[in-house]
Amino acid sequence: MTPSAVALTIIFFIVGVGTAVGFYAGTRHKMTLEQWTVGGRGFGIVLMWLLMAGEIYTTFTFLGASGWAYSRGGPALYIIGYQPLAFLVSFYILPLVWEAGQKHRLQTQADFFRVRYGSKHLAALVALLGVVCIVPYLQLQLTGLGIIVEGASFGGIGRAPAMLCAFTLVAAFVFFSGVRGVAWVSVLKDILLLFAALFVGIAVPYIYFGGIGPMFTAVIQAHPSHLMMPGATKNFGHPWYITSVFMTAVGFFMWPQNFAASYSAKSGDTLRRNAMVMPMYSITMPLMFFVGLTALMVIPGLSNGDLSLLTLVRKTFPPWFLGVIGGAGALTAMVPSAILILTAATLFAKNICRDLFAPNMTDRGVALLARVMVLVVTAAALVSAIHSSLSLVSLLLVGYAGVAQFFPGVVLGLFSKRVTLPGVFAGLVTGFTVALVLMLSQRDPFHGLNAGFLAFCINFLVTGIVSYCTPVEPYRLDDAPASAIPAEGPYAH
């Protein structure tokens, strides 16, 4: 067997086992909309941890972090900086979101906005913007997957056919198993990812430099400014770091899939305890940085930093090991993709199609439509992945700038009785527009500040001012839940 055949066989084997686990876990429960989207709201701390880790540690952890350490140096530290803070923020917010979700039987992020502000139009807007943000994130996963198969096949299989294959599989997997299946595949994925990160992150610096310390010494000697901000970049200095960390930390649980994951928890306390333990899992991030920095010394001059991890692994280890790493990487792309697709499809079917156009649709109809949307969303991301050349981290930052705009509506919605529907509507539209304009006109960072952060501040300001200028509205989260969700079918609990 050629080296690429060995590596690819192992990758496909791992992906196959992962998919089988997902199917098995998914088919043991009757697939109502409630099971499919929120797993019947019975996840304890272990499953919850797996679901969150499944969503959070994506192919970005794997390829993007090492890629930025390789190509940009210092600014990559923002990744280790924001993760613990994101969980810290979740500690204060998610238990309350869970409580509202439990009471009003919420299934999506847009549902929260509909109940809190009493407007299905705001909910549809939130759903639409959520899907818009999910597409670049999904595209990130697809691109990562393409890089993995391309790398493992030594260039033998092109990126586009690789992405096509893998995503057919992911779409099928989401279609049949829903959120519970995804949480269980996370087990396999996390074990492999942890093993791969620990082993590669420690072994690679040892093989080339005799240790992590000597590796850093070599990097410092060769590139004295690489490890500090702004590193190899011009304008990613300290103001950029502060604004980016802040925006990503608050934006993190505003991702529709992360927000909705809290509904799957058994209790608010599960989420609090989860927030306590999750940051320690981020220990894989610095290890990925070690790999990226070693690659900087051993294989300088790669055109795309995102390739650094796989190129280095291919150069250092036998093909079967490349296969294991590739398989772990492929699962870390597929699991979050599955969740992203599931979230986007549900938002589309429930909060846009049903709420705006077909109010009489039953839950069963929504579940069916959502499954059709799985295919549509996957195809959209696939097309945009094949035609785009943004780096993995850049794609992530674009999505974050968008989702962070939900924060004022959520947090003021939870803690303020004065915030109003016109306020949130105006803030959201302004914030999103500012973020989009700055991002698309290549003005990020804007005068050294993260563009999404600026949009976020403007959003907060507009929300506040407009709310104070409009009449007080009732605090609808305390309303009786009956009006919250339109007529439920026989599958409602």
Add this chain to the structure above:
Amino acid sequence: MRRPALGAILWGVIPFAGTCFSVGLWDRINPRVLGLPFSYFWLISWLFLTPLCTWRAYRIEAKRDAAARTPRQRGEA
């Protein structure tokens, strides 16, 4: 909606101060700790210090929950 206790929020401000706003103080290579540049050592430490702060906040919130427990069911043990 019940807001978190002031004490719990203060514990949450500490990690933000430590890893976000203070970047100018710790973004440096020397002194090296365990072979790591100081910035790496600092941020890795906070992967463990942040849960500690969250745990303190959790204790405060849990105590308040227990004190104000309503007849309504509040989650599992």
